Amino acid sequence: MRAMVLNTLGTPLEWTELPDRQPGPGQIRVKVTACGVCRTDLHVVDGELPDPQVPIIPGHEIVGRIDAIGPGVTGLAMGERVGIPWLGHTCGVCPYCRMQRENLCDHPAFTGYTRDGGFATATIADARFAFPLGEVGDDVSLAPLLCAGLIGWRSLAIAGDAKKLGLYGFGAAAHIVAQVARWQGRAVFGFTRPGDVATQDFARTLGATWAGGSDEMPAEELDAAIIFATVGDLVPLALKAVRKGGRVVCAGIHMSDIPSFPYALLWEERQLLSVANLTRKDGIDFLRQVPEMGIVPHTTTYPLENANQALADLRAGRFDGAAVLVP
Numbered sequence: 001m002r003a004m005v006l007n008t009l010g011t012p013l014e015w016t017e018l019p020d021r022q023p024g025p026g027q028i029r030v031k032v033t034a035c036g037v038c039r040t041d042l043h044v045v046d047g048e049l050p051d052p053q054v055p056i057i058p059g060h061e062i063v064g065r066i067d068a069i070g071p072g073v074t075g076l077a078m079g080e081r082v083g084i085p086w087l088g089h090t091c092g093v094c095p096y097c098r099m100q101r102e103n104l105c106d107h108p109a110f111t112g113y114t115r116d117g118g119f120a121t122a123t124i125a126d127a128r129f130a131f132p133l134g135e136v137g138d139d140v141s142l143a144p145l146l147c148a149g150l151i152g153w154r155s156l157a158i159a160g161d162a163k164k165l166g167l168y169g170f171g172a173a174a175h176i177v178a179q180v181a182r183w184q185g186r187a188v189f190g191f192t193r194p195g196d197v198a199t200q201d202f203a204r205t206l207g208a209t210w211a212g213g214s215d216e217m218p219a220e221e222l223d224a225a226i227i228f229a230t231v232g233d234l235v236p237l238a239l240k241a242v243r244k245g246g247r248v249v250c251a252g253i254h255m256s257d258i259p260s261f262p263y264a265l266l267w268e269e270r271q272l273l274s275v276a277n278l279t280r281k282d283g284i285d286f287l288r289q290v291p292e293m294g295i296v297p298h299t300t301t302y303p304l305e306n307a308n309q310a311l312a313d314l315r316a317g318r319f320d321g322a323a324v325l326v327p
């Protein structure tokens, strides 16, 4: 197999030839056909997440086909198309696993962060954490759903029954969530970097009622807002934009420090929450409904060996929607 490997934090990934790996008990080997590039991959490469591990193969929006099955795997078949998400393994016995909050497991493994991911021609996955994808939709379009879509879905659920929903940071996740929210009949308000007119236009093409800079305030109060951008300064701005009793959900794994702000912004039962990881139930619920939702991910594809270019373009905001690597 070949992979783009992170050998040293903060340095480019290296195109590497590796021996083929065999799935162990409970594992499958997946021939990767597409792998999305997520902002979390940048945090992995930059060493911004706790306990970074190298060498590691990043990538946790994996679509591929099973080409080897380890002992004890049931319910999956050779050649079946599956998706491998960020949540790569949970312990099953900690208090969080037992209270159906496996997203908070005390001993998890995360694809492309603490176990090798999908910036490769093949990957090994815990079979219990692979989602069967069926045959509807193409591999490249499905890839961004595995994290941008899934985390977006969980964030949307946590945002509650908000008719008027603000999305701060209109990247891969927001561009999918906007489509899901419109399908659910919500009004979407898209917030971008100030002056990013192109992305504001992009948000409007996806059905946003309003789009503007994060420093602007729409004419109407929002019921809830989800912050996908990694900028802590957005927290007080979003709290200011939501009505009494409204919610602000921080959906990113990493954020710069939140500046201090007047208590009045939180007062009147506004809620500030974060979303961490996903559960398998999130994945099953979301992916089951994807064919009806009519989501059309906006993707830019790169050959696998150009992963560093994809990461650089993501960092610089050089494309709208999601980048996908194709081996």
Ligand SMILES: [Zn+2]
Pocket: 090, 091, 092, 093, 094, 095, 096, 097, 102, 104, 105, 106, 107, 108
């Ligand atoms: Zn656990």
Ligand SMILES: [Zn+2]
Pocket: 038, 039, 040, 041, 060, 086, 147, 148
């Ligand atoms: Zn991700």
